Amino acid sequence: MTLPGDWEMVVGLEVHTELKTNTKMFCGCANSFGSQPNTNVCPVCLGLPGSLPVLNERAIEFAMAIGIALHCTIAPSTFHRKNYFYPDMPKDFQISQYDLPINSNGYLDLPDGSRISVERAHMEEDTGKSTHLGGSGRIHGADRSLVDYNRSGVPLVEIVSGPDIRNSAQARAYASELRGILIATGASDGRMEEGSMRIDANVSVRKPGKPFGTRCEIKNLNSLRSLQRAIDYEALRQIEVIEDGGVIRQETRHWDENTETTSTMRTKEEAEDYRYFREPDLVDLDPDQVWQDRVREAMGPMPAQRRRELVGRFSSPTDAQLDAIEVVIDLSLDRLVMTAIDEKVDPNLAVARAANELAGGLGGIANLTSDAFTTTLRMEEAGELSATQAKAVLGELLAAGGEPRAIAAAMGFEQLSSDSLGATIGELIAQHGDEWARYCEGDEKLAQFFIGLVMKLTKGQANGKAVIAELQKRR
């Protein structure tokens, strides 16, 4: 979207990600989504008097991995108490890194070549989860709320970008690439719909070369699509206010998914006073080089490198192929695809089957071994399976796992071996002598006529290429 006149938008994103640790940040309660309410709670995460926090080693390692992937400096860091009262936070303070975050001064390179700075990526704890009853389910209009503290104390890393983003597509690309990085580090599952990755967008507008305008922070962005739409809406809203002679107030705004508008949540007329002070129950964090190197060495390749490697297997990829490659990287299907390509499967076929068939059945991806994926594609390339059959075999592999040849046999696909195909075609030639004669005289259009008949007889299970090969052999 382009903004009217010569307006320019300035966007910075704050991305919170829950870490995929076994336990919470400061206690040994299980960090698991979807448990019965208030079953993963203890004196520490309920804020009971006398309880003491102890840092989760794995959470620190995930935070470092995120920092390393974002080219940050890992520095000695400390924890503070951010004091405020809210029902989802039983201690009445959130433990967070404040002036000395573990990671600072990094950057993220986007696929289009632009670079977005990362100011910091610090550790903090999540709050409990409130459900508002009565009214619309939002806080306004509710008559009471229910709180589940299972999420209280779940480890988070907050990644704060610089105000470097200039349009909503770039914001989306940043969030998408960051999500891929978080998944690649193993730190996060990147599930925005479950709230394990949450984005707030700071949006302002200005004329080129002018100082930054007053920004508004948009919350409740639950998908990349919402992020993009909300930013566009908000920038246009601000321009309209300014052009009508108004001023933008610094405030927090709520994105409404249904109306696709933002509305005031909270104004920031009074600067927040959280009385930050050092958490006296935690000591400094200062990971030495040995620890940092251990984390670095355990990290796999990041999406940018994996994308480069996969693109490198195509001599000159088309836009459609690049799109499919993007899907493959985004869904972490590239290891399967690269294995198949290494086994001499056509890169285009491997990427296409992954981006379409596998992408459609991700729930069962654990059932599919790279051997099975490769074997299925080689069977398709050898003409043992038609495209339709190969897709069906992949579907079955995703649903229940197994061995492709056995699945093909069980599905009756083996009957279409060249012997039975030859017999079918022999019969059709006998029944359609005129058409066959014209085909033999060079009327290539009639190949389609015969393919159509074969498909009809085999209920679509024949391989078109194999039919043509058989016809040509007999001509």
Place this chain on the structure above:
Amino acid sequence: MSSPLSRDEVAHVARLARLKLTNEELDLFTEQLGAVLEHATDMQSLNLEGVVPTAHPFGLINVVRADVVRPSLDHQAVMAMAPDVEDGRFAVPRIMGEAP
């Protein structure tokens, strides 16, 4: 010597902490907290050139625990602490504003 802390500042901090103080208490705490702060300002008379700030009396760093699940509290025992329970969760009165 003027007090290092004003009465308004004490009232502000009390409001942030959701403490309701009487006028007498405000006077008392302004004086008492002022004495504490005055003690801290003694530090400023020292020559601290080259001294690294210390925020913790222990010389420890990187105190961590392994990421291993330990038993949580019994659900019934937890809910027994709540003034009001609904659907296995803590029921709280209407919340008047969004979280920060």
